[in-house]
Amino acid sequence: MTVLITFIQRAILQATPLLFGATGEIITEKSGNLNLGIPGIMYTGAISGVIGGFFYQNACQAAGYAVVPIIAVLIPLLCSLVGSLLVTLIYCFLTITLRANQNVTGLAITTFGTGLGNFFGGSLIKITKSDVPYVALTKISLAFKKTLPFASKTGAFGTLFFSYGFLVYLSIILAIVAAIVLNKTRVGLHLRAVGENPATADAAGINVTKYKYFATAIGGMIAGLGGLFFVMDYSGGIWANNGFGDRGWLAIAIVIFALWKPNFAIPASFLFGGLYILYNYISASMALIPILQMSPYVVTLIALVLTSIRNNREKQPPASLGLSYFREER
Amino acid sequence: MFKKALALVLAVLMCATLAVAFSSCKKKDTKKGMSADLLPREAVTNDVTVPADFKMGLICLHDENSTYDKNFIDAFVSVAQALNIPEDRYFIVKNVAESEACYNAAKDLAASKGCKVVFADSFGHEDYMKQAAAEYPDVQFCHATGVKAKDSGLPNFGNAFAAIYEGRYLAGIVAGMKLNEMIANGKIKAEEAVIGYVGAFTYAEVVSGLTSFYLGAKSVCPSATMQVQYTGSWYDPTAEKEAAIALIEQKKCVLISQHADSLGAPTACEEKGVPNVSYNGSTYTAGENTFLVSSAINWAPYFKYVVKQVVNGEAVAANWCGTIATNSVVLSGLNQDVVADGTEAKVTEAIAAFKAGTLHVFDTSKWTKDGAHLTEYLADVDGDYAGETNVIHDGYFDESNATSFRSAPYFDINIDGITYVNTKF
Numbered sequence: 066m067t068v069l070i071t072f073i074q075r076a077i078l079q080a081t082p083l084l085f086g087a088t089g090e091i092i093t094e095k096s097g098n099l100n101l102g103i104p105g106i107m108y109t110g111a112i113s114g115v116i117g118g119f120f121y122q123n124a125c126q127a128a129g130y131a132v133v134p135i136i137a138v139l140i141p142l143l144c145s146l147v148g149s150l151l152v153t154l155i156y157c158f159l160t161i162t163l164r165a166n167q168n169v170t171g172l173a174i175t176t177f178g179t180g181l182g183n184f185f186g187g188s189l190i191k192i193t194k195s196d197v198p199y200v201a202l203t204k205i206s207l208a209f210k211k212t213l214p215f216a217s218k219t220g221a222f223g224t225l226f227f228s229y230g231f232l233v234y235l236s237i238i239l240a241i242v243a244a245i246v247l248n249k250t251r252v253g254l255h256l257r258a259v260g261e262n263p264a265t266a267d268a269a270g271i272n273v274t275k276y277k278y279f280a281t282a283i284g285g286m287i288a289g290l291g292g293l294f295f296v297m298d299y300s301g302g303i304w305a306n307n308g309f310g311d312r313g314w315l316a317i318a319i320v321i322f323a324l325w326k327p328n329f330a331i332p333a334s335f336l337f338g339g340l341y342i343l344y345n346y347i348s349a350s351m352a353l354i355p356i357l358q359m360s361p362y363v364v365t366l367i368a369l370v371l372t373s374i375r376n377n378r379e380k381q382p383p384a385s386l387g388l389s390y391f392r393e394e395r
Numbered sequence: 396m397f398k399k400a401l402a403l404v405l406a407v408l409m410c411a412t413l414a415v416a417f418s419s420c421k422k423k424d425t426k427k428g429m430s431a432d433l434l435p436r437e438a439v440t441n442d443v444t445v446p447a448d449f450k451m452g453l454i455c456l457h458d459e460n461s462t463y464d465k466n467f468i469d470a471f472v473s474v475a476q477a478l479n480i481p482e483d484r485y486f487i488v489k490n491v492a493e494s495e496a497c498y499n500a501a502k503d504l505a506a507s508k509g510c511k512v513v514f515a516d517s518f519g520h521e522d523y524m525k526q527a528a529a530e531y532p533d534v535q536f537c538h539a540t541g542v543k544a545k546d547s548g549l550p551n552f553g554n555a556f557a558a559i560y561e562g563r564y565l566a567g568i569v570a571g572m573k574l575n576e577m578i579a580n581g582k583i584k585a586e587e588a589v590i591g592y593v594g595a596f597t598y599a600e601v602v603s604g605l606t607s608f609y610l611g612a613k614s615v616c617p618s619a620t621m622q623v624q625y626t627g628s629w630y631d632p633t634a635e636k637e638a639a640i641a642l643i644e645q646k647k648c649v650l651i652s653q654h655a656d657s658l659g660a661p662t663a664c665e666e667k668g669v670p671n672v673s674y675n676g677s678t679y680t681a682g683e684n685t686f687l688v689s690s691a692i693n694w695a696p697y698f699k700y701v702v703k704q705v706v707n708g709e710a711v712a713a714n715w716c717g718t719i720a721t722n723s724v725v726l727s728g729l730n731q732d733v734v735a736d737g738t739e740a741k742v743t744e745a746i747a748a749f750k751a752g753t754l755h756v757f758d759t760s761k762w763t764k765d766g767a768h769l770t771e772y773l774a775d776v777d778g779d780y781a782g783e784t785n786v787i788h789d790g791y792f793d794e795s796n797a798t799s800f801r802s803a804p805y806f807d808i809n810i811d812g813i814t815y816v817n818t819k820f
Contacts, residue, residue, distance in 0.1 A: 071644040075637060187460050196676030196691075196727075198460045199658050203665070203681065300632065301662035303681050306460040308632040308657065341633075345624070345641035354627065 070221045072339070072346045074228060078299055080338030081229075082107065084236040085291030086316025087323065087330040088243050093284035094325060095247060096277045097260040099387040101171025102156050103288050104313020105178020106149050110289020111296045112182035113148025114141035115304045118205040118297070119189055125204075134208035138231075141205060141297060142290075149289025152178055153282050161277045164389035175313065183306045190306075199305040206302025209294075232294040237331055239287055244328035256280055260383030263390040273390055291316065315341075318365040324372065324380045337361040427731035429679055433742055434562070434719060434726040436693050439477035443703045449511055450484045451475070451702065452504035454497060454524075456517035458489040461630070462656040462675045467516045467539070470694035478702060486510065493519025501527035505534040512537065512705050514698070521554075528552035535705050539694065540600070542778035542803045544713040555697045556802035557717035558795050560607035561749050562690030562724040564756045566672045567611020568741050569688040569734060570650055573670050574616040576735035583649055585618040591648030592623045593638045595655040597818040599775075601625075603794060603804035604654050607756045608672070609813055614761070615741060620812050622646045626655060627819040635659025643667050646816070661686065670733055677727045687734055689727040696721045716797035719749050757792030762810045774805040 086103055093100045100106075118141040125132045156174050159165040190198045209230045216227035247253040258266040259276045267273050295312065296304050315337055322337075323329035340361050344354045372380045453471045455464040468487055475485045486508055488500045497520045504510040505527060512535045515524050521541040528536040528549045537553045538544065544554040574588040590612060594601045605623060612619045624642055626634040636659035642648040643663070652672035653660035658681050664671035665682035673689035696717050704711045717723020729738055748754035759768050772792065773782035778801075786793050786800060793799070794806050809815060 068645050071640070075640060079633075079637075183460070187458075190460060193680075195680060196465075196689075197462045197658070197673075197678055198465050199678075199681065201680040203683065300636075300658070301665055301681070303658045303662050305632065305658055307630075310631075310633055342637045342641075345637050346645060 067221070068346065070224050072342070074224055075342055076335060076339035077229065077233065078338070079341050080334040081233050081236050082291035082295045082299070082312050083316050083319055083334040083337055084240060084330060085232075085294060086288045086313060087319040087334055088236070088240045088327050089284040089286070089288030089291070090317055090320045091284075091323070091325055091327050091330060092243055092247075092256075092287065093281045094320060094386055095256050095260045095383055096280035097263060097383050097385040097388065097390070098157075098160060098277055098281050099167045099171065100153075100156060100174075100281060100284065101168060101317070102152070102174025102178065102285075103171075103317055104309075104311075105175035105181075106152050106156075106285045107178075107288050107292035107295075107313050107316070108182040108309050109152045109178040109292070110145045110149035110286075111292030111309060112185050112304070113289070114145035114293040115189065115200060115202065115296055116148075116185060117141045117144030118202045118302070119200060122202055122205055132204045132208065134211060137205045137208035141209075141293060145289050145293040146286050149285050149292070150282055152181070153285025153289075156285070157278050157281050160389065161274060161281070164391065167387050167389070179307075182309075186304055186306045189304070199303050202297070202302035202304070204302070206297050206300075209297040209302075230294075230298045232290065232298055235290070236294070240327040240331050244326065247327065257383070260385060263385055264392075264394075267390075267392060273392075277390075288313075288316070315361065318362055321382075322361070322365045322368050324368070325382060426683065429677070430728040430731055430739065432726065432728050433565070433688075433739070434722075434724060434746065436695065436725050437722045439474050439695050439699055441477050441479065443478055443699075443706050445478050445480055445702065445706055448509075449480065449702075449706060450486070450509050451480070451512040452486040452488065452508060452510040452514070454491045454500050454504070454513065454515040454520060455487065455489045456491060456493065456520070463629070464489070464516060466675060466691060467514075467694055471514070471698055474695050474698040474702065478699070491515075491520070493517055493523075495523065497523035498526050501536065502530070505531040505536075511535065512701055514539070514701075516540075525549065525552055535701060535711055537697075537701055537711065539697075540803055542776075542801055545801060546777055547713075550710060553701070553711045553713055553715060554802050555715040555717070556795055556797075556804065557692040557694075557697075557723035558719070559690065559692050559724055560603050560756050560794055560804065560806070561719055562692075562726055563604050563607040563674075564611035564614075565726050565742050565745055566652070566674075566688050566690045567608040567613075568615055568745055569729065569738050570608070570652065570670070570672050571612035571615035571619060572735040572738040572741060573650060573687060573733070574612065574619055577649060578616070578618075587647065587649065588616055588619045589646065589648045590619060590621040591639065591642030591646060591651045592621055593635050593642070593651065593653040593655060593660045594623055594625045595629045595819075596627065597625055597815070599804045599807040601654050602808070603806035604674075605652075606762075606806060606808070606810055606813065607794075608652055609810075610756060610761060611745075613812065620814070622648055622814050622816055624816040625819040628655070630656045632657040632659040636663045639663035640667065642816075643669055673727075679727075679730060683730075683732070685733060686730045688729050691725050691727075692717070693723050693725045696723050712797065714797035714800075714802040716795045716802040719746065755791035757794055757806060759787060759790055759792060762812070764808055764810055766811065769808075772808065774800070774807070776800045776805055 121140045159170045189200045213227045216223045255271045263273045323333040457464045459465045491500045504513045514537045518540045524538045541554040544552045609621045624638045639660040661678040661682045664685045677689045679686045774786040776784040
């Protein structure tokens with residue numbers, strides 16, 4: 066039983082970066098922008114938070130004071146948001162204003178973001194001069210991982226529901242809020258209109274450029290939080306280059322698997338997170354591990370095939386996804 | 396809309412400032428911290444007159460942001476600096492894949508750059524180094540962790556390793572002492588002294604390391620057993636972390652060590668409050684409350700040895716294995732907030748015994764295979780993955796004997812007391 070509780074807890078921790086990434090990408094894609102730069106943006110979000118946290122923790126150490134939890138959270142959080150926003154704005158400018166090809170731009174942003182992270186990560190590591198190449202922000206991490214006071218007193222129930230840092234809850238809240246905004250509000254309706262048919266939306270008086278910019282920028286910032294969660298909470302404040310893995314691509318796979326619905330993305334990312342670590346908890350042979358790790362992608366492919374066959378309008382990607390909008394071509 | 400947003404931002408900012416103002420400015424807690432290194436990296440002595448045209452090169456699989464490669468790069472640079480070799484006469488080629496790229500890099504260093512010595516750091520580089528060595532007989536090619544130099548018939552090709560199993564054994568003693576402490580203060584029962592080990596692959600190098608670590612722990616804590624989980628990767632933070640968590644939660648391991656390059660296992664231990672023994676360098680800053688000790692290979696003595704031989708026109712050994720005596724095996728200090736009392740004395744005692752040659756890690760009277768003490772074991776010494784040479788003599792398994800056998804580890808026995816949760820070749 067305790068093993069099962071641990072497994073679920075670990076699966077949720079594994080799912081959180083994916084959920085941030087998927088929610089961000091869904092909001093982006095609803096505006097008709099296919100942002101394949103998400104892995105790079107998440108990586109940038111992580112390193113930006115690390116840079117902020119690094120200088121704050123060092124300043125505290127130099128002054129001889131303990132870190133103040135609220136500042137330890139706020140500085141990396143703001144840095145992360147700004148970092149991922151800046152990189153997302155590059156993507157926005159190229160694809161929305163200059164109407165560059167979204168696939169190429171997105172992939173370039175992923176390469177760029179990863180390089181950016183490794184460059185600054187490597188630089189910080191050089192500053193720390195440690196034996197093993199990593200940056201340790203353990204004190205900052207403690208602030209991020211702070212749980213509700215009664216989490217440890219409520220046994221298995223507490224472990225299952227209250228044992229997480231605030232970013233885990235934030236990821237779920239953001240997904241729910243995104244679902245509500247997309248489906249129940251005027252802003253959501255306009256955004257979906259832009260993604261489905263920007264020409265019609267334009268004719269109806271919706272500012273297409275503004276919606277695309279805002280949706281992509283907000284989506285990028287949410288995705289960046291996934292990177293921040295990974296390094297500050299999941300990794301215990303340890304930054305090492307190339308540690309983020311393929312989470313960015315998994316997040317994009319979840320978007321398809323969840324049929325562009327943020328509320329579906331919540332169970333979908335829990336499922337992906339669970340499958341990611343399942344092999345540690347069942348006595349599986351090593352040969353089975355790649356199959357288990359492959360399963361989310363296989364399920365995604367099947368979902369793609371099924372939705373294409375059924376041709377159900379409700380379960381399709383936004384009609385103008387990946388296309389640039391030229392007003393003159395109407 | 397804008398005013399509303401501004402008001403919200405300002406309100407949040409004000410709350411934050413208030414929170415800061417009211418939060419107490421606690422002074423840093425007083426920790427005892429790390430003790431001095433038990434086997435420190437000694438400064439390289441400059442007793443070689445390196446000619447002005449001497450150049451050397453190092454080929455690395457990754458760059459200095461990889462734990463493994465950084466260990467080589469740091470040692471390489473320290474030797475160059477100690478021997479007054481200026482920066483434009485030593486070359487470090489980074490991110491060289493275990494492919495034709497290695498051959499091209501080696502060729503470039505030997506032919507275009509004019510290096511007299513070319514090193515490579517990764518196991519998979521070996522065939523390409525051998526190929527380059529055959530082509531450039533005037534240049535010395537050296538390959539760490541490899542196995543083929545002895546049988547290659549190339550006088551200018553050498554393999555090297557270090558008796559790191561001795562360092563692992565010492566780290567094992569630290570772990571065993573900690574287990575004893577836990578048993579003594581009633582935290583666990585004697586039979587619950589289960590060590591968890593996260594390994595990369597089921598290679599002799601890893602098996603040799605984890606077995607020597609286990610034997611070190613067992614030498615002070617006889618009831619210790621070990622559970623080993625492989626990840627199938629040398630660097631996978633998530634897999635290593637989750638493997639460590641699963642070992643702690645599912646297999647009830649009370650102490651963790653690892654042989655893989657990421658901080659996955661140490662951070663998992665810090666999270667769970669389980670003591671951790673590290674490898675390849677200290678991870679104290681990542682786990683101030685759980686880090687115990689760390690052992691590592693120091694490659695500087697080997698680099699220095701090769702340069703000296705080449706400069707003096709003498710042959711470089713086909714197999715070279717550094718020891719504690721050559722300063723090739725280093726051990727960090729102890730985390731005084733975590734280790735058990737009396738640990739340092741135990742470790743110092745073992746170091747003295749290693750130096751005197753009276754202590755053998757793989758003493759066959761200390762371990763069994765399927766309940767029996769081995770008197771003979773055919774190990775794979777020539778690198779064809781089939782055992783052919785008996786390496787047990789005088790009552791111990793003679794690991795990494797560079798003179799008679801080879802420098803790279805060949806201990807691949809699954810001894811009693813160690814359970815392999817999975818295997819990955």
